Amino acid sequence: MRQRSAWTVSLLLAASGQAHAALRVVATTPEYGSLATTIGGARVSVTTLAKPTEDPHFVDAKPSHIVTLNRADILIEGGADLEVGWLPPLLEGARNPRIQPGTPGHVRASEGVPLLDVPQSLDRSQGDLHAAGNPHFMMDPANAAIVARHVAAALCGSDADGCASYKENLAGFERTLDEKTKSWSAKLGPYRGTKIVTYHNTWKYFAARFGLETGVFLEPKPGIPPSPPHLANVIDTMQKDRIRVILVEPFQSRKTAEMVAEHTGARIVEVCQFPGGLGGGDADYVSLMDTVVERIARALAGP
Amino acid sequence: MNARDPENSRPAGRGRLRGAPALAGGLAVVFCLLGSIRPVPAADPEPSAQDDATAEDLRRRVDELERAIAELQEELRRLPGQGQQAAPAPAPVTLVSSASGKNYLNLSLDALVAAGASTEPDVEGLETGGHDPAQRGFTLQNVEVVFDGAVDPYFRAQANVAMQITPEGETNVELEEAFALSSSLPHSLQLKVGQYLTEFGRFNPTHPHTWDFLDQTLVNGRMFGPDGLRSVGARLSWLMPTPFYSEAFLSVQNAYGATLTSFGSAPGESPFGRPIEERQVGSLDDLLYTPRYAASFDVTDSQTVLGGVSAAIGPNGTGADGRTTIYGADAFWKWKPSTANKGFPFVKVQGEWMTRSYGATATLALPAQTYRDHGAYLQAVWGFRPMWTVGARYDTVGGDTGVDPADPAAESRRRVSADLTWFPTEYSKIRFQYSLDRRSVSEDAHSAWVQFEFLLGAHAAHKF
Numbered sequence: 220m221r222q223r224s225a226w227t228v229s230l231l232l233a234a235s236g237q238a239h240a241a242l243r244v245v246a247t248t249p250e251y252g253s254l255a256t257t258i259g260g261a262r263v264s265v266t267t268l269a270k271p272t273e274d275p276h277f278v279d280a281k282p283s284h285i286v287t288l289n290r291a292d293i294l295i296e297g298g299a300d301l302e303v304g305w306l307p308p309l310l311e312g313a314r315n316p317r318i319q320p321g322t323p324g325h326v327r328a329s330e331g332v333p334l335l336d337v338p339q340s341l342d343r344s345q346g347d348l349h350a351a352g353n354p355h356f357m358m359d360p361a362n363a364a365i366v367a368r369h370v371a372a373a374l375c376g377s378d379a380d381g382c383a384s385y386k387e388n389l390a391g392f393e394r395t396l397d398e399k400t401k402s403w404s405a406k407l408g409p410y411r412g413t414k415i416v417t418y419h420n421t422w423k424y425f426a427a428r429f430g431l432e433t434g435v436f437l438e439p440k441p442g443i444p445p446s447p448p449h450l451a452n453v454i455d456t457m458q459k460d461r462i463r464v465i466l467v468e469p470f471q472s473r474k475t476a477e478m479v480a481e482h483t484g485a486r487i488v489e490v491c492q493f494p495g496g497l498g499g500g501d502a503d504y505v506s507l508m509d510t511v512v513e514r515i516a517r518a519l520a521g522p
Numbered sequence: 523m524n525a526r527d528p529e530n531s532r533p534a535g536r537g538r539l540r541g542a543p544a545l546a547g548g549l550a551v552v553f554c555l556l557g558s559i560r561p562v563p564a565a566d567p568e569p570s571a572q573d574d575a576t577a578e579d580l581r582r583r584v585d586e587l588e589r590a591i592a593e594l595q596e597e598l599r600r601l602p603g604q605g606q607q608a609a610p611a612p613a614p615v616t617l618v619s620s621a622s623g624k625n626y627l628n629l630s631l632d633a634l635v636a637a638g639a640s641t642e643p644d645v646e647g648l649e650t651g652g653h654d655p656a657q658r659g660f661t662l663q664n665v666e667v668v669f670d671g672a673v674d675p676y677f678r679a680q681a682n683v684a685m686q687i688t689p690e691g692e693t694n695v696e697l698e699e700a701f702a703l704s705s706s707l708p709h710s711l712q713l714k715v716g717q718y719l720t721e722f723g724r725f726n727p728t729h730p731h732t733w734d735f736l737d738q739t740l741v742n743g744r745m746f747g748p749d750g751l752r753s754v755g756a757r758l759s760w761l762m763p764t765p766f767y768s769e770a771f772l773s774v775q776n777a778y779g780a781t782l783t784s785f786g787s788a789p790g791e792s793p794f795g796r797p798i799e800e801r802q803v804g805s806l807d808d809l810l811y812t813p814r815y816a817a818s819f820d821v822t823d824s825q826t827v828l829g830g831v832s833a834a835i836g837p838n839g840t841g842a843d844g845r846t847t848i849y850g851a852d853a854f855w856k857w858k859p860s861t862a863n864k865g866f867p868f869v870k871v872q873g874e875w876m877t878r879s880y881g882a883t884a885t886l887a888l889p890a891q892t893y894r895d896h897g898a899y900l901q902a903v904w905g906f907r908p909m910w911t912v913g914a915r916y917d918t919v920g921g922d923t924g925v926d927p928a929d930p931a932a933e934s935r936r937r938v939s940a941d942l943t944w945f946p947t948e949y950s951k952i953r954f955q956y957s958l959d960r961r962s963v964s965e966d967a968h969s970a971w972v973q974f975e976f977l978l979g980a981h982a983a984h985k986f
Contacts, residue, residue, distance in 0.1 A: 270823070270860045277865035279858060280986045281826050282767030282818035289710055289761055304948075307983045311678065314761060316706035321675065343949060361588055404581065443947065444864070444908055470861045472908075 240264075242378050244293045245318075247302045248275050249493040250357045251295040251328055253504040254367050258388045259374055262381040266291075268309075269302075271496035272469040276442070280305045280312075288313035291324075293373050295366075298327025299334060299354035323376045328366040332356050335423055346440025358425035358492060358511075360400045363504060367392050399505055403512045404429060410519045415464045416457060416485070418471040421492060429512075435462060437475055445475050457483045464518045466490045469497075486518045627671045630979035632731045634663040638971030646689070647930060648959065648967055650743020653686065653730045655971055662687040663973070664730045666698070668982065677702045679716075682729065698729070698752065710761040714773075719752040720812050721759075721771050722832040723874050724852045725899075726750050732984070734872075734903045735941055736955050736973040740917040741876050741897030745848055747783030751834065753810065767818040767828075776803060777810040777836040784846050784878060785810055787839040794893045794932060795925030796882045798839035810836035818986075824860055828986065829853045841883025843890070850876040856986075866908040873900040878921075888925065895921025895932070909945040914938070920962075933963040949977045 241264040246252035252267035259265065266287050269278045288294065288309055296302055310319065317324040334352025341350055356362045371389040375382040411430035415422070418437045426433045435456050439449035456462070457479070465487050467476045476487050491497050494507040501507040636655040642648045645657050653664040663686065670680040681700040687693055701716030719727040725742050727750075742750065755775025762768040778786030778801055787798045803809065816830035830852050838844040851874070858868040875898040884890040897919035905911045920934035941955040952974055959967040 272861045274863055274865065277862065279826070279856070279865075280984065281820065282769075282816075282828055282986055283820050283826070285761065286765075286767050304981070304983050308985045311703065311705070312761070314705060314707065314710055314712045316708075319675065319705055320672075343947075347947065361585065364589075400585075404578075408578075442864075470863045472863060 242292050242374065242381075243290055244295065244374075245287055245291040247294075247296045247306060249495055250363075250504055250507070251297075251366065251370070253494045253502075253507075254363065254370050254392075255293075255295060255374075257392050257503060258367060258371050258385055259381075260384060260388055262378060262384065263374065269493070271491060271493035274470040275301055275492075276304060278302070278305045280308045282312075284309050285312035288318065289315050291315060291318050292377050293324045293326060294318035295326040295328060295370060295373075297354050298329040299351040299356070300349045301354035323373065326369050326373045328369060329354070329356060330369060332362045332365050335427070336420065346438075347442030349441075353420060353423050355421040355492060356424050357504075358422060358508075359428040360396045360403070360508065361428065362424060364393055364396050367396075395505055399508065400428075403508065406512050406516045407431065407519075410516070413464075413519060414460055414462045415466060415515070415519075416453065416462055416479070417466045418468065418476065421468065422466055422490075425511075431515075435460075437465070437471075437479065445472070450475070450479060454479055454482045457485060463521065464488055464515065466515070468492065488514050488518045490514060625671070627669055628980035628982075630668045630977060630981065631665065632668070632975065632977045633665045634730055634736075634973060634975050636661045636663050636736055636971050636973045638969065640967055640969035642959070642965070642967035642969070645969075647964075648969070649737050650740060650748060651730075651738030652748030653684070654737035655969075657689045661689075663736075666729060666731065668980075670980075670982070672705075673702060676706050677704055679703070696749070698749075710763070712759045712761070714757040714759075715755075717752065717754045718757070719750050720773055720775065720810075720834065721757065721814050722746075722751055722812050722834050722848075723830065723850045723876070724854060724872060725874060731975055731977070734901060734911075734913050735915055735939055736953055736971055737939075737957075739874070739899040739915075740919045740935055740937055741874065741899055744895070744897050744919045745784055745876050745878055747781065749781045751783075751812075752781045753777070753779060755810070757812075764817075767816075769816050771812070771814040771816075773810075773812040773814075775810045775812070777808060778802065778839070782810065782836075784848060784880065785834075785836045785838055789839075791839070793838070793924070794880060794882065794922070795929055796840045796888065797885065799841060801837070801839060808837050810834060825855065825857050826986070827853070827855045838880060838882070840881075841885065843881070844883045845881045846878065848876055848878045850874060864908045866905040866910075868905040869902065871900070871902045874898060893922040893924060895919070897921075909947075911943045911945075913941045913943070915940075928963050930961070930963050933961050935962070936960045948981055951975045 241262055242259065244255045244259060244263045244265045246255055246265060246267045248269045249267045249271045252265045255263060255265045268284050268287065269275050296306060316322070319325060329351065334356060337352035338348045338350065341348060357366065367389055371385045374385045407429040412432060414432045414435065415426065416435045416437065417433055420433065420436055420441060422433050435453055437445045437450065437453060439446055463485050465476045465480060465485050467473055467487055467489055468491050473487070479485065480487050489497065490511045491501065491507065494501055494503050497507070497510055501510045634653070637660045638655060639658045640648060645655055649655055655661045655663065665685045667683045668680065671678070673679045679702040682698040683695065684698045685693060685695050697717060699718050701714050701718040704713040707713060721727050725739055726746060753775035755773060757771060757773035759769055759771040762770060780788040783791065784793065786801060787793065789798050789800050791798050812832065812834045814830060814832040816828065818826060818828040820826050832850045834848045836846060838846040854870065854872045856868060856870040858865065862868065877896040878894065880893040882891050882893065899915060899917045901913060901915035903911050903913040915938070917937040918935065923929060924932045937957055937959045939955060939957040941953055943951055943953040945951045953972065955971050955973070957969045959969070
């Protein structure tokens with residue numbers, strides 16, 4: 220009997236605790252997590268599934284993620300197939316009606332974002348194309364602003380009491396983005412039209428925003444590992460077009476980039492799409508962009 | 523050069539503007555403006571200060587217009603009749619694509635072809651799986667068509683149809699799985715209904731193209747026959763409210779038929795040399811019950827363990843009192859560093875153990891008898907560089923032999939296998955495998971195989 224009343228008390232405590240607990244937001248990748256933290260502030264607790272240094276196409280569908288998603292109030296995913304290799308079984312295992320696709324708790328970040336590289340036809344002989352378009356759209360701050368609005372709307376939908384604070388944080392974030400975009404544009408302005416080499420087609424939106432040009436990739440086709448003949452072509456192109464900078468992300472093969480750099484004298488710049496992936500000075504979206512812009516500008520400036 | 527070329531942008535709700543002529547008009551004006559004031563060409567080699575200023579000014583205006591577009595899009599979405607989901611521009615209806623949520627039905631076709639040889643001429647006797655190499659030379663192991671998609675907001679469904687060509691050249695078609703899975707039951711419950719591979723252990727519920735070796739494990743062959751334990755029924759699972767992953771399953775299925783080796787079986791089979799009689803479900807005792815519990819922990823950021831215990835309890839086909847019980851335990855460990863490229867490198871170790879008690883009913887010729895046997899496998903796979911893996915596996919089965927002590931179907935066996943796999947992409951693979959088989963009744967066998975896989979269509983995501 221005593222045991223039962225103890226149970227009841229702890230259950231009541233758990234229930235009342237839940238009523239006041241922070242809104243549980245789960246982000247598939249860290250840049251969405253960062254936006255949720257910025258906009259949600261102290262009213263939300265944010266968990267990110269993918270690690271910032273990890274290849275976002277190949278995250279393990281670990282059972283612990285199922286538990287995280289089972290208890291989530293809101294899920295933020297890219298919505299452009301980047302997570303298609305691991306999110307579906309997690310959502311299936313999580314059996315959480317609050318975050319099933321099509322519900323207000325399921326935020327598809329790419330909604331309303333004009334996606335680039337939408338394939339005309341789906342043909343895997345062209346590599347692993349994303350049917351919905353290039354999913355690495357968050358590297359354009361204008362798109363981050365669109366996603367931030369989705370996040371604020373979803374938070375307001377789940378927590379009406381906090382809506383005013385979410386809207387205020389959103390406005391603050393938009394102001395910061397506006398100012399920062401000006402300073403980022405100014406930093407990269409002198410290099411307008413400059414070509415850069417990237418490992419995967421991750422930096423298309425960034426380049427489009429700041430007037431750089433991508434198009435030469437270490438991968439011969441999306442998702443296909445670099446091959447010697449392709450790298451020889453890349454080296455040729457780089458020498459012909461005087462391309463001086465190669466962007467590499469934490470999970471991509473630095474060795475391959477070094478080999479190409481050796482033959483071309485290009486600089487390797489370590490960048491990342493995800494806050495926290497550079498191991499310092501990149502704790503949130505804005506500081507990550509600060510760091511990335513700074514590093515690229517410094518490399519483009521030359522010795 | 524700007525991300526907002528009108529040709530590229532696909533505003534939400536385009537093509538659904540009937541209810542919003544004013545907004546549509548506004549959007550059109552914005553697009554015209556955007557089209558007329560493109561920023562200066564990017565290729566300008568040395569922009570003057572004045573150009574820069576103009577460009578900066580234009581960029582600012584473009585930014586403003588973008589924001590206006592985004593606001594209009596938001597507004598459009600909020601109009602009555604516009605769902606939360608943005609409606610993409612009308613596109614031809616396609617059944618098949620990898621875009622999640624863009625089609626009603628995902629369709630894929632996966633084919634496995636094996637070639638090779640063994641010192642054992644009776645390959646079908648050597649390999650226990652229905653989708654293992656069946657003869658020296660070539661075997662079309664499995665061509666599997668998978669349909670899956672959301673039924674409605676409450677269910678998801680999947681069907682796997684497998685085809686193969688027998689050594690006699692006949693095409694076999696079997697419906698391996700066809701089930702619906704609930705997505706919105708309360709209290710973290712989940713229901714599965716239909717024909718499905720029973721969730722017993724780690725290996726049984728999987729399909730051949732996800733295996734780490736090109737044949738099935740000996741213990742699964744011994745306990746669950748060539749096609750795995752599968753039947754029509756229903757399964758309820760509960761994701762428990764523990765801080766770590768912890769899930770309890772209970773499956774109830776029909777216990778009679780060709781895919782229920784160890785249980786009802788089918789007439790013509792003779793486990794432990796005992797004849798099988800035809801039976802039907804008469805009471806709840808005639809169903810197969812499979813409880814399972816699984817738990818998982820992230821040991822570190824880069825290491826995860828997953829373990830489980832299962833039991834399968836049901837009638838067998840030897841007569842009215844024939845009962846079979848199988849217990850199993852399984853464990854899985856994976857290491858993958860947090861800077862893995864395409865999921866490599868990694869190391870995973872997996873093991874499973876089972877023990878069976880097969881209670882045969884007395885017949886005119888044979889007394890009632892309980893046969894006990896057991897088996898296990900342990901395997902390790904190392905993804906040593908992107909798209910390459912090596913693996914090693916140890917298999918063992920043994921125990922009571924049945925009516926005829928020399929029956930090769932019940933002999934003790936130990937097998938070691940090693941394989942090397944190259945994945946050109948996630949959609950194809952080439953695997954080399956060697957196995958040495960030591961058997962108590964039959965002779966030792968050396969086998970070497972090469973396997974090729976190709977996959978068309980949607981690639982189902984991998985479970986952990």
